[in-house]
Amino acid sequence: MKIKTTFAMLAFALGLQPGLAAAEGAAAVEPLQPIAALDVQRYMGTWYEIAKYPNRFQKKCVGDTRADYSLQPTGQIQVINRCREEDGSLSEAIGQARQLESADSPRLEVRFAPAWLSFLPMVWGDYWVIDLDPDYQLVAVSEPSREYLWVLSRTPVVDAQAYARLLGRLETRGFDPARLERTLQAAAPQDQVPTAGKAQ
DSSP: OOEEEOTTTSSSSSSOTTTTOOOGGGGGGOOOOOOSSOOHHHHOOOEEEEEEEOOOOTTEEEEEEEEEEOOOTSSSSEEEEEEEEETTTTTEEEEEEEOOTTTTTEEEEEEOOOOTTTOOOOEEEEEEEEEEEETEEEEEEEEETTEEEEEEEEESSOOOOHHHHHHHHHHTTTGGGGEEEEOOOOSSSSGSSSOOOOOO
């Protein structure tokens, strides 16, 4: 299996680049708020990308996009993002994430730059958990400007009704579900893929 490693892929989950312009129209809605609290231990493990706002960091990804999170002894989180490219190879980005404020904070920062650059604020990007079901099975991740949005699931197949309800909640908070691009997962039968959002 061919794997391409790239630290420039500030991808779907725990992969936002700071300093980008705010989303168009974001000023017309209330400031974005994350969920009340995040149990980081429960959040660890594998998450499959179900849909996302298109972004330049993932242009080469054609499917099988996932994130693997693991808590380190230092208290930081190791992030491994993977996706399949058009030639069949796997692209991989390895980074670190850290919580802000408190141990149950849903506001995190992530970097994919080398550790020796971690003292620079510009290499850290916002990662906010803005919607999460009680069972930690379906999550929406964004950042204050609403320019980026990812929907992730513990499984490659997501319940269509749960997905539709999530999109409804996101719409009331200033997001445009029509912008979402579905992610193809090889393990997901296509007749079980939610229809909202365009296929990648």
